Amino acid sequence: MPTDVERVRQALAMWEAFPVHREPRPIVLTAMGVRALDRLMADTRWRALFDTPGVPESELPPEIAPAAVDYCRDVQSGAQRPLANIIRATGPFATDRGVRELPAWMMYPDDRRWPFIALEPDFERRMTWRPPGVRATHHEEAVLATDGRTLTFRFIGTPTQYADYPDALVYETDTAVLVEPLEIARDGNGIRLAYAEEREVVVRLAAPLDNRVLVGIGHGPGTTTFGSPITVLTPA
Known part of the structure; x- marks a missing residue:
């Protein structure tokens, strides 16, 4: 019908x-599909990025800090754990015109299947668009x-x-x-x-x-x- x-x-x-x-x-953001995430996780060159020295937790933008803290909770108990190594670099984001490398804050602890990737807040405000809600x-x-x-x-x-x-x-x-x-x-x-x-x-x-x-x-x-x-x- x-x-x-x-x-x-x-x-x-x-x-x-x-x-x-x-x-x-x-830039119109969408969400990364599971198949695309799995391909990304298999890329050893990209994973090696997280072995480099990170930035201090104090530099993490307040707009994304709560999501980063929540991501690092223990998967089984939900207990709070210290933040993983924080990397500031270009990361992959799904858009309505395909995957693009954009300014990001990222973490990838060993016990997680997929990383935490958050777009740089100022870049998101200036360069992206989608309807409210x-x-x-x-x-x-x-x-x-x-x-x-x-x-x-x-x-x-x-x-x-x-x-x-x-x-x-x-x-x-x-x-x-x-x-x-x-x-x-x-x-x-x-x-x-x-x-x-x-x-x-x-x-x-x-x-x-x-x-x-x-x-x-x-x-x-x-x-x-x-x-x-x-x-x-x-x-x-």
Whole structure:
């Protein structure tokens, strides 16, 4: 069933103030997916960064200090532990245009699978943008062809044996784009054994995507995922 058009309008309206013509384009943060984090953790050259001398705890910005303290609590008991070695360097951040190396504060104790990475607060204030109340979330990526208009939109949908996605509705404003795949159920499939699968649909935008943001409905109005940005990559 098609998405309520009013919800689409509301999601797009959240990005009306996005400074699409600003140079450089504001950074739109998303969240690193588990697969990307696992690849990062396997990079021994990157992990070696944490073996270098860190900076004093007193230099940790107050905006991120509570999160750093909480990160270093004992995993089992929740008891407070001393902060791990604090590194100030460029770190990987997921954005709506792929992973970028940005100014960061980082810690990576031996007993954690993934590191603590926080964007430099002043850099975040000056160089990033997203609507109030929208948190950085992870979505399946979309791929933009070299023509700037053909978009392969990947999403979690009904498995292939139960439904087709032959087309999609595309909603566009001067600052944002929203894609709604159209599902057509298959008949006579018996008992459903699977409920979700990565699917994709290819659409052509009315105008080049350029600096506009691809956004989604998320979990709907009133949630922090409503209007959240989706990563768009270009072919290597």
